[in-house]
Amino acid sequence: MSFPVPLLAAEPELQAAAAALASEYQLPATDTGADFLLELTREGLQLRWRSKPEYQPLTLDYTRGKQAWRQQLGGGKQEAVVRAVGLGKGFRPRIIDATAGLGRDGLMLAHAGCEVWLLERNPAIHALLQQAIVHLQQFHLEQENAEHWSCQRVHMLPPGSLLNAADIQEQLLAIAPHTIYLDPMFPEKEKSAAVKKEMQILQHLVGADLDADSLLPAALAVASCRVVVKRPARAPFLAGQTPSSQIASKKHRFDVYIKQAYPKATA
Numbered sequence: 001m002s003f004p005v006p007l008l009a010a011e012p013e014l015q016a017a018a019a020a021l022a023s024e025y026q027l028p029a030t031d032t033g034a035d036f037l038l039e040l041t042r043e044g045l046q047l048r049w050r051s052k053p054e055y056q057p058l059t060l061d062y063t064r065g066k067q068a069w070r071q072q073l074g075g076g077k078q079e080a081v082v083r084a085v086g087l088g089k090g091f092r093p094r095i096i097d098a099t100a101g102l103g104r105d106g107l108m109l110a111h112a113g114c115e116v117w118l119l120e121r122n123p124a125i126h127a128l129l130q131q132a133i134v135h136l137q138q139f140h141l142e143q144e145n146a147e148h149w150s151c152q153r154v155h156m157l158p159p160g161s162l163l164n165a166a167d168i169q170e171q172l173l174a175i176a177p178h179t180i181y182l183d184p185m186f187p188e189k190e191k192s193a194a195v196k197k198e199m200q201i202l203q204h205l206v207g208a209d210l211d212a213d214s215l216l217p218a219a220l221a222v223a224s225c226r227v228v229v230k231r232p233a234r235a236p237f238l239a240g241q242t243p244s245s246q247i248a249s250k251k252h253r254f255d256v257y258i259k260q261a262y263p264k265a266t267a
């Protein structure tokens with residue numbers, strides 16, 4: 001049996017702030033004995049895996065380090081995920097990243113010019129990601145840079161899933177997404193090449209997304225133009241459905257399901 005991930009203070013002075021955050025995210029404010037734990041530190045939230053004390057707690061900070069570097073220098077139109085979504089002749093699709101996870105792909109798409117809404121169903125991952133987005137946006141607002149792409153084009157949806165689309169019907173109608181982006185967990189074999197530590201943490205926390213196949217028809221029902229699915233290079237198609245086209249990167253494949261062409265960009 002798995003217990004809900006609690007959100008606790010890493011030091012006594014942060015107890016009130018941690019309790020407020022736990023209440024905001026509807027997470028337990030007392031220890032549930034879960035193997036994972038969200039801790040509020042002076043630097044922000046971190047996700048600790050208690051049965052793997054040798055692992056550094058997972059933190060998300062898109063304002064500095066490797067994560068910021070990737071947003072600033074990597075990416076752009078060269079990234080496979082951006083090419084799969086397609087930015088034809090100045091048109092910038094509205095995208096729902098419906099398996100947002102740690103937000104890396106979603107932020108890459110926003111950085112490339114798309115307006116992106118992040119949707120994540122795991123409450124602990126949702127909290128970690130939302131706090132990272134709030135921190136990124138505040139960082140740029142404090143530098144009087146409200147025009148920054150993160151302030152202009154990144155939005156967080158409440159925790160949820162396209163598989164319960166009725167719960168977010170209003171938001172879906174308001175966004176009217178051209179594109180849905182999907183990157184569900186893929187069950188990794190124990191002996192497969194070393195999965196990055198943060199992916200291992202995700203895999204253990206959220207599990208194998210065994211309902212992933214149902215996401216494809218749900219996404220096709222909501223997106224007006226296309227659905228893009230990220231898969232490991234040799235994985236079978238999601239829901240066994242052959243895509244309209246594919247874009248390959250070193251380790252992944254982006255399967256593109258086209259419903260109709262994007263509208264022409266207006267000047």
Ligand SMILES: C[S@@+](CC[C@H](N)C(=O)[O-])C[C@H]1O[C@@H](n2cnc3c(N)ncnc32)[C@H](O)[C@@H]1O
Nearest residue numbers: 099100101102103104105120121122161183206
């Ligand atoms: C492989 S991770 C996504 C990684 C993400 N693309 C990134 O760049 O960080 C998959 C995530 O999708 C979430 N997820 C899976 N199925 C979902 C669903 N039906 N609705 C919402 N989130 C879902 C999982 O909880 C997990 O956090």
